[in-house]
Amino acid sequence: MIDIETIDTLKQLNIDVQGDVSSPSGFIAGGFHTGLRRKKKDFGWIYSTTEAVATGVYTLNRFKAAPLKLTEDSINSNKTLQAIVVNSANANSCTGEKGTQDALDTQAWVAERLNIDQQNVGVASTGVVGAFLPMDKIYYGTQHVLKEAYNNSQFFNQAILTTDTVTKHIAVQVEIDGKTVTIGGSAKGSGMIHPNMATMLGFITTDANIDANTLDYCLKQTTDQSFNMITVDGDTSTNDMVICMANGLAHNSEINALHPEWHKFVYAFNFVSQYLAKLIAKDGEGATKLVTAKVTGAPNVDEARKIAKSIVSSNLVKTAIHGEDANFGRIVTAIGYASKCIEPEKTNVYLCQVPVLEQGIHLDFDEQLLKERLTEDDIVIETSVGEGKGEAAAYGCDLSYEYVRINASYRT
Structure with a gap:
């Protein structure tokens, strides 16, 4: 387990409860209504202006949904992402070969629109299991990615929700090497929540300069203290994952376990993860406490x-x-x-x-x-x-x- 030095560390954090995945330098988030839901926004995106190192943690449910497997494979192959798209209302789970192709098509459409490598696009879905995606609506959503009118991070925070009653997001800043490093997060989750991932999607972004292996280690360790320590109803879903992207635009010297201020980054990262995890638990379906x-x-x-x-x-x-x-x-x-x-x-x-x-x-x-x-x-x-x-x-x-x-x- 990561040894986090907490003495006075919290005082060193600049905490912004209105912040989210768009708070770190170089990240843009937005959302749009494609028609998957009746009125509410249902299609969202995160985009980094430069390629970012990436890592993820995923559900232990044996029935992994098509978009989750695609994103896991992409990250394992490249260790990088530049964009993530998310749809709500439909999980694209238990959908066989067609579901896999639909996730691939979504990935390809976004890559073409943004003119980036297809494997640098992550795809996530959440909602009802066992229904095919209406791909005409998904295509319509992909053609609005990064349109200025919809580049609003609150739109993203809303678009990823299902039975949630509130949006869940946070950002913190900490000084490393005399540079301001920002870590932002947005998440959804309300029901089917249990340790070892849950019906939740979490997205963490940072402008820290950090290598992929160190980021992966940090995410896995902090997940064991946060997202894997929440429960609402004892059920673990097919679509759950937490994805983290780091684009290095804070221009600090590369962070690793030997860096003299490593503990500050870990503390800030863990703070974001635990804050989001608690919000998910507190917003459990029908919960009052x-x-x-x-x-x-x-x-x-x-x-x-x-x-x-x-x-x-x-x-x-x-x-x-x-x-x-x-x-x-x-x-x-x-x-x-x-x-x-x-x-x-x-x-x-x-x-x-x-x-x-x-x-x-x-x-x-x-x-x-x-x-x-x-x-x-x-x-x-x-x-x-x-x-x-x-x-x-x-x-x-x-x-x-x-x-x-x-x-x-x-x-x-």
């Missing part, structure tokens, strides 16, 4: 992650949080089956900063105080499970009646 589980004292990081994920994944924990019920027994149960390393007599639990379990034995607590704290939007569950050095945090949400309503009529 963000739930954070913090675990300390585990034998190692892997065990800590198992326990944290178990807490936020538990439907019984999620429904109790939604009902604002201080039923800490559900939390203890989720901890208990998460790992064989749990030592009950060394386990302590805090719910909203109120101690409810000490050394495996329940504590008397002020029910009214805890109920009041459970009405808040952000719920934190903290547990120490031993004397080890492993610690981790996972992010989820409550499970509401609205979640059932949304997913009972997803296609209609």
Whole structure:
């Protein structure tokens, strides 16, 4: 795991919550309504004015959608991208040879329009599984890429959404080698969210000068602390990926693990990833609360992650949080089956900063105080499970009646 020096690092970041993938130098993003959705924007793009090194992380679902496989192959071949196009409403998943050809056609149309190498175009789709793309509408969308009237990053942030209720984006700046390095991110995700990628698409851009292998290492490590530590409903989708592009236009000396300010870049990169991940968890379908589980004292990081994920994944924990019920027994149960390393007599639990379990034995607590704290939007569950050095945090949400309503009529 990357060792991130956090002392005073946050103070060194210039955080722009209105920023996004267009914030770093040389990146342009936009969006357009092609008719895939009734009224909302449904086709978006990211473009770098110069070729950028690129890397990605992808769903572990065995049914990988055609655009995801195409983009993964392109990045593995070139280690570069210059453009990404995204459509919502239709996942182009489980569509066989036709789906593969449709993704290739999309890639080729964008490359021709931008006059760039076809393999430097990434393609992403999100939406309903098992339907062919209406390629006349996709072609129409590709012919509007980079048209000035639609080059608005907020249009991109809107175009990638499905059941999301809000756009999700952030940008930070940090000084490296006396140069201002910017990292921006935009994401979508609301349902079918679970660790090891989810129904989410994430896009991170930076103008840092960094080589492809170092960028790949950084993305994979930070993903394990962010996008792979969120859950909404325990389902992992066929289209999920996070793509990162770095075009070097900040003109810093090349960043790698030996660079004296490497830790600053990693901290900023991780901040963007965790911020987006938390926004996805908080915007879970029908969710009313963000739930954070913090675990300390585990034998190692892997065990800590198992326990944290178990807490936020538990439907019984999620429904109790939604009902604002201080039923800490559900939390203890989720901890208990998460790992064989749990030592009950060394386990302590805090719910909203109120101690409810000490050394495996329940504590008397002020029910009214805890109920009041459970009405808040952000719920934190903290547990120490031993004397080890492993610690981790996972992010989820409550499970509401609205979640059932949304997913009972997803296609209609």
